[in-house]
Amino acid sequence: MGAIQPKVSEPVSDELALVQAAKGGDVSAFEELVRRYDRNVFRIAQHITQNREDAEDVVQDAFLKAYSNLGQFQGQSKFYTWLVRIAVNEALMKLRRRRPERMVSLDEDVKTEEDSVPREVADWSPNPEQQYNQAELREILGRTIQGLPPGFRTVFVLRDVEGLSTEETAEALELSIPAVKSRLLRARLQLRERLNRYFKRRNGNGEILSAGGDGDQ
Amino acid sequence: MKCSEFLQELTNYLDGVMDAKTKSELEDHLSWCHNCYVVCDTTKKTIEIYRDSQLYELPDDLRTRLRSAIMAKCQARKKTGPREV
Numbered sequence A: 001m002g003a004i005q006p007k008v009s010e011p012v013s014d015e016l017a018l019v020q021a022a023k024g025g026d027v028s029a030f031e032e033l034v035r036r037y038d039r040n041v042f043r044i045a046q047h048i049t050q051n052r053e054d055a056e057d058v059v060q061d062a063f064l065k066a067y068s069n070l071g072q073f074q075g076q077s078k079f080y081t082w083l084v085r086i087a088v089n090e091a092l093m094k095l096r097r098r099r100p101e102r103m104v105s106l107d108e109d110v111k112t113e114e115d116s117v118p119r120e121v122a123d124w125s126p127n128p129e130q131q132y133n134q135a136e137l138r139e140i141l142g143r144t145i146q147g148l149p150p151g152f153r154t155v156f157v158l159r160d161v162e163g164l165s166t167e168e169t170a171e172a173l174e175l176s177i178p179a180v181k182s183r184l185l186r187a188r189l190q191l192r193e194r195l196n197r198y199f200k201r202r203n204g205n206g207e208i209l210s211a212g213g214d215g216d217q
Numbered sequence B: 001m002k003c004s005e006f007l008q009e010l011t012n013y014l015d016g017v018m019d020a021k022t023k024s025e026l027e028d029h030l031s032w033c034h035n036c037y038v039v040c041d042t043t044k045k046t047i048e049i050y051r052d053s054q055l056y057e058l059p060d061d062l063r064t065r066l067r068s069a070i071m072a073k074c075q076a077r078k079k080t081g082p083r084e085v
Helices: A013-023 A027-049 A052-068 A079-098 A134-146 A150-161 A166-173 A177-199 B003-015 B020-032 B034-052 B060-078
Strands: none
Touching: A013 A027, A013 A079, A027 A052, A027 A079, A027 A150, A027 B060, A052 A079, A052 B060, A079 A150, A079 A166, A134 A150, A134 A177, A134 B034, A150 A166, A150 A177, A150 B034, A166 A177, A177 B003, A177 B034, B003 B020, B003 B034, B020 B034
């Protein structure tokens, strides 16, 4: 009896042609693939490693590894999903090398369930982005996401920042779909909780305006 | 529906992947539970802020440098050809 197979998105046809050409030795076809995805790979690598130099290395290593192993790519999934899997593995290896005293894996900290229960419920300012200038906002967002365990951070980045589907994220991270959904929920709730301190609405006296209501949480 | 049940469904609700009956139950809960309304709204904003943030954009000069380095290594490897496994 077969298990239910995850849905695989339709491969992009011109992309497959590029991959085929690259497999056949056309380096300029591979360069086009690099051009399409280098920004995404860099963002993912920087989010996981939280280090600019490491992210640069990951971009180079991931594309080189993809080029060397093009023969393994069967075209059953999108090239991008396959590339993301390589990049995530390279980024996690960087993290492990940097923190040899701690084993880093996508399974790290999966037991922090209690962190996902909303502790503070407060309305946010109508336009939280406008409370801070661009540089301050990036600093806040970077510092906040850095505090998430890598396993949660990675799922959030792939799903919510890079826009991969749940199925593609599961495939790229070699996780089950329920595991992706569970981590995504907890990542979203933890980030929300952490951003509260910057974005919650205050009255004229600087006091937090808490939500009312009769919820049972 | 309890708040804890609402929270379990929050990701599916925000992603718009659920049947009409569950969606209607969630929206009924949201109509009277202000706490869950706020959690749902601020979680949605959290996602939107990160999505729009352009955090870790790749600067053009670095992009060019990285691409040159990648392509030089690929050219070098091409002499032996991509590895067929």
